[in-house]
Amino acid sequence: MNHETAVSSAKEIADRVLAPAARENDKQAKFSPEAIKSLGSAGLLGIMLPTDIGGSALSPRTFAAIVSVLAEADASVAMVYLMHVCAAATITSARNGAAVAPILKEIAAGRHLSTLAFSEAGSRSHFWAPVSRAKRNEAGVHISAKKSFVTSAGHAHSYVVSTLAPEGKGPTDSTLYLIANGTRGLSVAGPWDGLGLRGNASAPMTLDDCPVTPESQLTDDGAGFQAMLQVVLPLFNLGSAAVSLGLCRAAVVGTAAHLKTARFEHLGQSLGESLPTLRAQLATMQIDTDGLAARVDDVIDHLERPRETTMLRVLESKAAAGDTAIAVTSAAMRACGGAAFSKHMAIERLFRDAHAGAVMAPTGDVLREFIGKAVLGLPLF
Numbered sequence: 001m002n003h004e005t006a007v008s009s010a011k012e013i014a015d016r017v018l019a020p021a022a023r024e025n026d027k028q029a030k031f032s033p034e035a036i037k038s039l040g041s042a043g044l045l046g047i048m049l050p051t052d053i054g055g056s057a058l059s060p061r062t063f064a065a066i067v068s069v070l071a072e073a074d075a076s077v078a079m080v081y082l083m084h085v086c087a088a089a090t091i092t093s094a095r096n097g098a099a100v101a102p103i104l105k106e107i108a109a110g111r112h113l114s115t116l117a118f119s120e121a122g123s124r125s126h127f128w129a130p131v132s133r134a135k136r137n138e139a140g141v142h143i144s145a146k147k148s149f150v151t152s153a154g155h156a157h158s159y160v161v162s163t164l165a166p167e168g169k170g171p172t173d174s175t176l177y178l179i180a181n182g183t184r185g186l187s188v189a190g191p192w193d194g195l196g197l198r199g200n201a202s203a204p205m206t207l208d209d210c211p212v213t214p215e216s217q218l219t220d221d222g223a224g225f226q227a228m229l230q231v232v233l234p235l236f237n238l239g240s241a242a243v244s245l246g247l248c249r250a251a252v253v254g255t256a257a258h259l260k261t262a263r264f265e266h267l268g269q270s271l272g273e274s275l276p277t278l279r280a281q282l283a284t285m286q287i288d289t290d291g292l293a294a295r296v297d298d299v300i301d302h303l304e305r306p307r308e309t310t311m312l313r314v315l316e317s318k319a320a321a322g323d324t325a326i327a328v329t330s331a332a333m334r335a336c337g338g339a340a341f342s343k344h345m346a347i348e349r350l351f352r353d354a355h356a357g358a359v360m361a362p363t364g365d366v367l368r369e370f371i372g373k374a375v376l377g378l379p380l381f
């Protein structure tokens with residue numbers, strides 16, 4: 001598989017599986033196992049894994065293109081995929097001694113979905129500071145934690161879980177563990193009935209004295225924070241920006257279609273032919289969407305050729321993309337008027353999904369806090 005074939009597989013799945021079901025899955029807040037099965041069968045779950053375990057070793061460029069294509073059809077599935085790829089990257093970079101090879105092979109074979117369980121009820125969006133703490137015993141550790149939102153909760157085959165190291169001193173001295181679905185004490189703690197991204201099963205989960213063996217410890221004690229920053233954050237922010245880009249593209253396409261087909265019969269013109277103000281709104285949406293595409297390309301370039309400004313661009317990408325997706329989908333709501341408001345078209349789902357992406361941690365506010373500190377040369381944490 002190469003970049004082109006991977007993206008064209010994603011497009012085929014988006015058209016055949018995601019788009020026809022997106023409206024109903026959103027309505028019912030239904031997770032789509034069909035979408036994950038199709039992505040797995042096409043080899044897209046192991047897109048960035050090394051070739052020696054069966055992955056395609058493709059780059060963040062391909063990952064971002066796949067995510068935006070999926071998000072154009074259904075942002076909930078795109079977010080599930082994004083979380084999986086972040087989890088798979090974390091598992092791939094596991095410390096020596098972690099027994100992750102069988103799971104990586106299952107991911108590469110398209111049979112294993114993973115996700116991140118970082119956010120906790122106690123520290124909310126400050127995912128880098130879990131309040132739970134692992135307790136050590138002879139067999140490994142036990143973890144009790146209240147995870148506030150976990151994408152793919154109850155559907156994933158494994159969870160990358162953060163918790164404070166047993167002997168950690170500070171609030172960021174966390175460790176990451178891989179916990180299999182079905183582990184004793186691990187359960188979904190409630191339903192997911194969000195305003196947006198309703199199909200991604202982002203329910204709370206409880207870990208109640210879950211036993212974890214040393215082979216499932218992904219990072220050294222206290223090294224979870226570094227893995228979050230170095231492995232997860234760049235991919236998560238890039239992927240979030242790609243989700244926003246897919247939402248913007250869908251909003252432009254949906255708005256253009258509406259302006260071409262909805263008519264003022266008494267004037268003998270379509271909305272687009274009749275109203276310059278709608279054409280101007282559509283133009284602004286197009287400008288913002290293409291601007292976001294350029295930003296996504298820029299952050300990919302910074303990841304491919306790391307340099308001094310790379311972390312800043314990574315931080316900026318999600319904050320800017322979230323704002324753009326909200327602005328573009330809001331403009332679409334306005335341009336499509338009552339037809340969008342009364343849910344006759346997909347625009348209002350895009351609008352809700354754009355808002356959900358923006359509150360996912362690191363939130364736009366938190367990113368601005370980090371960016372401001374970075375520009376001033378202040379420590380981020």
Ligand SMILES: Cc1cc2nc3c(=O)[nH]c(=O)nc-3n(C[C@H](O)[C@H](O)[C@H](O)COP(=O)(O)OP(=O)(O)OC[C@H]3O[C@@H](n4cnc5c(N)ncnc54)[C@H](O)[C@@H]3O)c2cc1C
Nearest residue numbers: 116117118119124125149150151197202359360361363365
């Ligand atoms: C659809 C969805 C899917 C999710 N999936 C996952 C997942 O798979 N895994 C996971 O671990 N988590 C997940 N989350 C959780 C998410 O990452 C955040 O932790 C959660 O949305 C934070 O919500 P909160 O209200 O508790 O945030 P709070 O921390 O209470 O924030 C409230 C407000 O304060 C602002 N704020 C907070 N701190 C600062 C600061 N330092 N400076 C300025 N402003 C600040 C925030 O931007 C926000 O506007 C998901 C959330 C959603 C909505």
